[in-house]
Amino acid sequence: MTATGGDRAAAVPVLEVDGVGLSFSGRTILDDVTFEIRRGEFTGLIGSNGVGKTTLLRIILGLQRPDTGEVRVLGQPLAKRNRSLGYVPQKVELDADVPIRARDLVALGLDGHRLGFARRTREQRDLVEEMLHAVDAEAFADSRIGRLSGGEQQRVLIAYALISKPELLLLDEPLANLDPKSVQEIVALLHRVATDNGVAILLSAHEMNALLPVMDRIVYVTGGRAASGTTEEVVRSEVLSRLYGHHVDVLRLHGRVLVVAEPGGTAADDLPAHATVTVD
Amino acid sequence: MFSGFMANAWEVATIVAVVAGVVGFFVVLRGSAFPAHAIPNGAFAGAAGASLIGVNPLIGLGVFSLLAALGIGTLGRRGRADVATALALVFMLALGAAFLSQSTQYEPQIFSLLFGEILGVSSSEILPVLVLGIASVLAVAVLYRRLLVTAVIPDVAASRGISPHAVEMAFLVVVALATTMTVPVVGALLIFSLMIGPPAAARCLTDRPGIALAGSVAIALATIWASIAISYVSNWPVGFFVGTFSAAAYGIARGLVACRAAGNRRAAARASFSVA
Amino acid sequence: MHVLFEPGLLSSGPVRTAAALGAVVAIVSAVVGVFTVVRSQSFAGHALTDVATTGGAGATLVGVSPLAGFLGGSVIGAGAMDAIGVQRVRSRDLATGIVLGAATGLSALFLYLETTRSATTGVTQQILFGSIFTVDPSTVPVVAVLGAATLLVIAAIRRPLTLSSVSSEVASATGISVRGIGLAFMVALAVSVGLTSIAIGSILSTALLIGPAATAIRLTRTMRASVLLACALGVATTWLGILLAYDSFYWDASSQGLPVSFFIVSITFAGYLVTGIPAVRRRVELRWRRGGTVRARTSAPIAAGG
Numbered sequence: 020m021t022a023t024g025g026d027r028a029a030a031v032p033v034l035e036v037d038g039v040g041l042s043f044s045g046r047t048i049l050d051d052v053t054f055e056i057r058r059g060e061f062t063g064l065i066g067s068n069g070v071g072k073t074t075l076l077r078i079i080l081g082l083q084r085p086d087t088g089e090v091r092v093l094g095q096p097l098a099k100r101n102r103s104l105g106y107v108p109q110k111v112e113l114d115a116d117v118p119i120r121a122r123d124l125v126a127l128g129l130d131g132h133r134l135g136f137a138r139r140t141r142e143q144r145d146l147v148e149e150m151l152h153a154v155d156a157e158a159f160a161d162s163r164i165g166r167l168s169g170g171e172q173q174r175v176l177i178a179y180a181l182i183s184k185p186e187l188l189l190l191d192e193p194l195a196n197l198d199p200k201s202v203q204e205i206v207a208l209l210h211r212v213a214t215d216n217g218v219a220i221l222l223s224a225h226e227m228n229a230l231l232p233v234m235d236r237i238v239y240v241t242g243g244r245a246a247s248g249t250t251e252e253v254v255r256s257e258v259l260s261r262l263y264g265h266h267v268d269v270l271r272l273h274g275r276v277l278v279v280a281e282p283g284g285t286a287a288d289d290l291p292a293h294a295t296v297t298v299d
Numbered sequence: 300m301f302s303g304f305m306a307n308a309w310e311v312a313t314i315v316a317v318v319a320g321v322v323g324f325f326v327v328l329r330g331s332a333f334p335a336h337a338i339p340n341g342a343f344a345g346a347a348g349a350s351l352i353g354v355n356p357l358i359g360l361g362v363f364s365l366l367a368a369l370g371i372g373t374l375g376r377r378g379r380a381d382v383a384t385a386l387a388l389v390f391m392l393a394l395g396a397a398f399l400s401q402s403t404q405y406e407p408q409i410f411s412l413l414f415g416e417i418l419g420v421s422s423s424e425i426l427p428v429l430v431l432g433i434a435s436v437l438a439v440a441v442l443y444r445r446l447l448v449t450a451v452i453p454d455v456a457a458s459r460g461i462s463p464h465a466v467e468m469a470f471l472v473v474v475a476l477a478t479t480m481t482v483p484v485v486g487a488l489l490i491f492s493l494m495i496g497p498p499a500a501a502r503c504l505t506d507r508p509g510i511a512l513a514g515s516v517a518i519a520l521a522t523i524w525a526s527i528a529i530s531y532v533s534n535w536p537v538g539f540f541v542g543t544f545s546a547a548a549y550g551i552a553r554g555l556v557a558c559r560a561a562g563n564r565r566a567a568a569r570a571s572f573s574v575a
Numbered sequence: 576m577h578v579l580f581e582p583g584l585l586s587s588g589p590v591r592t593a594a595a596l597g598a599v600v601a602i603v604s605a606v607v608g609v610f611t612v613v614r615s616q617s618f619a620g621h622a623l624t625d626v627a628t629t630g631g632a633g634a635t636l637v638g639v640s641p642l643a644g645f646l647g648g649s650v651i652g653a654g655a656m657d658a659i660g661v662q663r664v665r666s667r668d669l670a671t672g673i674v675l676g677a678a679t680g681l682s683a684l685f686l687y688l689e690t691t692r693s694a695t696t697g698v699t700q701q702i703l704f705g706s707i708f709t710v711d712p713s714t715v716p717v718v719a720v721l722g723a724a725t726l727l728v729i730a731a732i733r734r735p736l737t738l739s740s741v742s743s744e745v746a747s748a749t750g751i752s753v754r755g756i757g758l759a760f761m762v763a764l765a766v767s768v769g770l771t772s773i774a775i776g777s778i779l780s781t782a783l784l785i786g787p788a789a790t791a792i793r794l795t796r797t798m799r800a801s802v803l804l805a806c807a808l809g810v811a812t813t814w815l816g817i818l819l820a821y822d823s824f825y826w827d828a829s830s831q832g833l834p835v836s837f838f839i840v841s842i843t844f845a846g847y848l849v850t851g852i853p854a855v856r857r858r859v860e861l862r863w864r865r866g867g868t869v870r871a872r873t874s875a876p877i878a879a880g881g
Contacts, residue, residue, distance in 0.1 A: 044860075080458040098460075106458045111451065114666055117328060118502040118511040119451060131448035132461050134441050163506050164451065176452070330665035332672035333618040377851050381617035381668075382789045386844050388621065389782040393840035396778060400834050488683070492676030499669055536687045542680020546673050 031094040032057050033103070033186045033219045039078060039088035040243075041071075047243045048074055049085070054238050054247035056187060056219050061210065063230045064223040066240035072223040075240070076191055079221075080106055093186065105180030105218075107190040111172050113165040121167065121175040122160045125150055128179035150178040153212060170201045174208070181212065187219040188212075194224050202229045209233075227254075228275045254278070307420045308527055314425075314432045315481050316493060316523045320516030321436050322477045323494030325470060327502065329450045333381055334371050334471055335494050337388035339478045339487040341367030344395025346482070351398045361479045367391060368471035376464055417484050417527065417537050424483070431480035438473045446470060447508060485523075489538045493519050496545025500552035518548050592712045593817050593835070599715065600771045601783050601809030603722035606729055607767040608788030608809075609801045610760060614740045618668050619656060619761070620784050622675040623768040624777035626652030629678040631773060632685035636692075642717065642773055649769035652678055653761040710774060718774050721766065728763050736760055737798055778836045783809055786843030793850045794859055812842045 032055040041049045048071045056062050066072050077083040079090055081097045090097050092104060126139060126147045151160045154174040159167055164175060173193055180188055190209075194202045210233040213220050224230060227237065231250065238247040239254070239262065246253045246262050253259075254276055260266045270277040301309065326335045345363020346356035367387060374383035439446070445466050448456045453463040481490040501514030526540035585591075611620045630648015631641045652674050660670030729736070739746035739753045746753050771780040791804035816839030824832035849855060 082454070082457055102459075104458065106455050108452065108454050113451060116502060116666060116669075117451070118506050119447065119508050120506050123447075123508055124451060127444060127448050127451075131444045131456070132459055133444060161506065176455075179452075179455070327669060330668055332668040333621075336618075336622075336672065336675065374848075374851070378793075379612065379615065379617075379789070381615055382612055382785055382847075385617040385621050385781055385785045386789070386847055389778050389785075389840050390844045392778045393782070393834075393837045396834050397837040400832075400837075488679040489676075491672070492680065495669065495672040495676055499673065536683040538683035539680040539687075542676045542678070542683070546677035546680075549673050 030058060033060075033093060034079065034221070035089075035091040035094075036075075036079065037089045037091065039075070039085045039090065041074060041078065041083070041085050041087075049078075050243040051088070052240070052243075052245040053088075054236075054245065056221060056236070058186070059213065059217050059219055060235040061213055061220045061230075061233050062222070062236045062238060063227055063234045064221060064238045064240065065225070065227045065230075066223075067225050070240050071243055072240060073191055076106075076189055076221075076223060079189065080104060102183065103186040105183065105185035105188040107173065107176045107180050107188065107193060109191050109193070109195065110169055111164060111176065115163060115165040117163060117165050119164055120161050121156060121164055121171075122147060122151065124164055124175055125156075125160075125178045125182055128182040146182060150182045153181070153215070154178045154208060169196055170205070173205065177209070177212070181216065181218065184216070185218060187221060190220070190222040192223050192225075194222075194226070194229060199229075206230060206233055231274070231276065250276075304418070304420075305527075305531065307422050307425060308417050309524075310425055311420050311428055311484050312417060312523045312527055313520065314428055315485055315490070316519040317516050318432045318435050318477050318481065319490060319493035320497055320519035321439050321512065322474060323498040323519065324501070324512045324515040325439065325446050325450075326474065326494050327498040329446070329467075329470065331470070331474070332495055333384045334368070335474055336491045337371060337384045338364050338367045338471070338474050339482055339490055341388055341391035342475070342478050342482055343487040344391040344398065347395045348398040351402050357479070357483060360482055361475075363391060364475040364478045364482075365472065368475035369468070372464075372468040372471045375467075416486075418530065420484055428480050428484060431476060435473055435477045435480070438469075438476070442466065442469060442473075485541070486538060489541050492542045492545040493522065496549045497522060500548040503549075503552035503556045522548060587821070588712070590817065590821055592710060592715060594814055596710055596715050596718060596774055597813035597817060598810050599719050599722055600774050600779075601787070601813045602806045603725055603767050604771055604780070604783040605787050605791075605805035605809040606726055606802050607764055608784040608786075609792065609798065609805050610729065610736060610740065611764060611784060612788045612792055613737075613798075614760070615664050616667070616764070617785050619653075619671045620764060620768060621781040622656075622671045622678075623649050623652055623765055624772045624780045625675055625682070626678040627765075627769045627772045628777055629682040629685065630769070632682055632689065636685050636689055642714075642769075645773040646721075646766060646769040648678070649765040649772075650762060653765035654758075657758050657761050714774065718770050721770055725763050725767050725770075728759070732756060732759055733798075776836060779839055782836075782840045782843050783813070786840075786847055787812060790843075790846045790850050793856070796863060808846065812839055812846070815839075816842055 034056040036052055036054050039049055039052045040047070052075065064072050064075065074083065078085050081090075092098075126143070128150075129143055129146065130139070151157050154177050156171070156174045156178060159171055164172060167175065177188070177190075188209075193205060193209075197205065206229055209220055209222065212218065222230070227234070227250075234250060236247060237250050237253050238245050239259070241262055242264065244262055246258050254269055256267065256269050259269060259278060266281050268279045268281075270279060323335075326332060342360045342364035345359035345361075345366075347359070348363070349359020350356045370387045371380075371384050374387060377383075445456075445461055449461060449463040449466045456463055456466075477494075478487075478490060485493070497518035498511070498515040500518050502511045504514060505511050522541060522544045523537075526537050526544055529535075529540050530537040608620070611617060627645040627649035630644040630646070630651070632644070633648065634641050634644020655674045656667070656670045659673060660667040735746065735751045735756050736759075738749070739751055739756050743753045746756075768780055768784065771783065775783075787805040787808035788801070791801045791808055795801045795804055816835050819838045820832060820835040823838075826832075850859075
């Protein structure tokens with residue numbers, strides 16, 4: 020189900036997800052998911068936990084193969100080495116004993132794939148500084164990655180991904196474990212980074228409200244199916260009801276969105292985090 | 300202490316320590332302590348088997364250490380890595396036991412393969428050790444960045460086309476190579492100590508990967524030189540000193556860090572106290 | 576039948592001792608092994624056999640009972656590992672490695688002192704490999720009693736142990752001392768490994784600790800089922816290995832037969848490999864889904880305002 024709005028220029032989309040489907044052990048995880056992302060767009064991949072967002076991201080990154088459908092990056096099918104896609108995982112599994120500083124990791128974003136042992140040039144080191152500055156990580160650039168907080172690690176991982184100048188940055192649940200203030204900071208940072216560098220952003224989350232101010236498009240996922248378009252187009256009762264397979268209401272209150280199920284409605288567990296209210 | 304056969308011992312020890320320091324840095328970083336123990340031990344079984352059929356034990360050593368590396372890498376992919384390593388190791392040891400039971404292998408040879416005979420090294424053995432040593436260090440240099448990236452963010456590396464599994468296999472093969480060259484000299488059980496203690500100590504003392512690598516080598520050199528010197532004087536086995544000093548190096552490094560951390564805490568407490 | 580059961584098998588004293596000892600060891604190892612595998616402590620389990628051997632060598636040197644040496648060395652080693660190591664697997668393996676390296680060095684020293692003192696041959700081989708057929712029958716009751724004690728301890732702590740193995744955070748939240756339970760388990764592991772090492776040698780100690788447990792875990796869904804299956808597999812493997820080792824004396828007139836360890840380890844390894852084959856795993860999963868009960872899905876309440 021797609022609800023694209025308007026006629027766009029003929030520029031090749033950065034990412035095209037075309038009819039992607041995946042089943043596992045008899046369960047359908049993703050079913051005919053189709054959407055595209057254009058240059059510089061900020062897209063939110065919204066859905067509750069377990070609905071298949073991470074699986075979809077992994078398919079886009081080429082870490083998993085879909086049963087049906089295709090993923091195209093800049094018009095080309097997915098290749099082994101994806102320079103155009105940057106990936107920011109949720110967190111790094113590292114202990115504080117590992118002698119690698121934030122600065123070192125960001126530098127590896129430039130040449131981590133290269134064989135050999137060439138020393139880094141002045142330009143490269145300046146670029147690392149620039150990236151650290153862009154994500155406000157200078158204060159802890161020389162600390163070990165394993166010692167950083169979740170939010171700090173995230174910024175380092177963003178810098179790592181950005182330094183290789185990708186066309187699209189994919190972030191897996193970056194807001195999940197942050198307090199509201201940090202959520203705001205990271206969203207603002209990502210928006211700034213996207214605008215300054217012309218990078219498109221695809222970010223998965225289970226709550227859309229924090230992203231409303233910056234989101235250009237939304238891909239709303241539930242039950243393996245997805246609806247994509249602008250927030251106005253997608254977050255409407257008719258569209259979401261069709262997606263869920265039963266009636267839901269959409270309320271807008273003080274700039275926030277509430278998706279609300281009918282009393283006694285089935286699959287209430289499928290509703291994303293902000294939808295916990297049942298109205299009598 | 301520095302002439303005649305001892306000169307050989309010093310030369311070989313230096314080469315071994317450099318290799319152990321370099322390879323060991325990544326063994327510790329990547330959490331590959333168990334494979335680093337298992338591969339030399341599996342190799343030992345190969346040496347026993349080779350001498351059984353009249354082949355140069357070094358060939359058996361090389362073949363079995365390579366098999367151990369490949370086996371651990373392949374099995375570890377499918378299931379738990381530590382289970383795969385344990386079972387591959389005991390299988391090879393059991394093979395070794397089977398080989399030994401078929402011959403009248405006598406004591407000292409087993410002892411030397413396990414614990415090494417560095418003081419008895421002849422000058423003809425130095426060149427092969429040097430060549431293999433250079434090969435190991437070069438291999439690590441070539442893979443340096445990939446080893447770092449896959450150790451920290453394997454998923455992201457995979458999305459960039461670097462296969463963490465391929466890097467792991469390559470690394471295990473390098474460990475096998477380093478093993479083959481050092482087992483006849485330092486023994487199967489002791490190359491392990493050099494690959495664990497010094498790097499573990501070094502990384503306590505610095506945050507930077509390059510410095511930590513250099514530190515591993517430095518501490519490994521200090522360890523083995525001290526061990527040889529004291530062994531020469533006391534007649535006690537080199538292996539004993541290597542094992543003990545490696546562990547001590549780690550202990551001292553940890554102690555230094557703890558002292559420094561406690562000092563920092565005290566300073567911070569004083570600072571906040573004075574501000575208030 | 577004659578080919579399989581060579582003459583004198585069942586009436587042979589050493590064989591009966593071996594079978595009894597083997598069964599006891601297999602059961603203790605299997606139970607402890609299941610937890611060892613679940614907690615990803617296979618390296619510690621193996622390293623402790625070498626540390627136990629060091630203790631044994633030291634004991635022989637000083638003239639103390641080898642059993643005390645094996646057990647003492649193993650427990651001290653486990654304590655050291657626990658003291659150095661932290662919760663995460665990588666740091667734990669590092670601690671294991673440090674202790675193993677030091678213990679190995681000590682071994683070198685003890686063996687050197689031993690051989691220079693008494694010039695006995697076969698000492699290294701004996702300590703490292705052991706042989707189930709040459710065990711003194713009087714050790715069986717001792718091993719059985721200590722083994723039973725270990726199992727009692729494991730049984731007593733099995734619930735907090737399981738929980739903290741799955742998630743140390745959840746366990747801490749419910750008031751369990753994760754560190755304390757971890758240490759208790761390490762001691763139990765040390766005692767188990769010390770016993771099995773002196774009884775049947777270090778190689779078999781690790782093989783029977785890890786092999787049947789890992790295989791059973793792949794084939795079952797609950798801890799209880801894993802433990803039971805691991806015991807069954809361990810005992811079966813041991814008896815089959817003893818049988819084949821005994822037979823191997825007769826296969827070739829001039830040969831001395833192959834060591835038991837070789838047979839038992841090979842069977843264990845083969846079993847593990849077979850259960851790793853994708854076709855086999857799929858069959859197993861299919862049987863679970865058909866025969867298993869349907870568990871009700873409860874979704875945890877999601878807090879509003881993420």
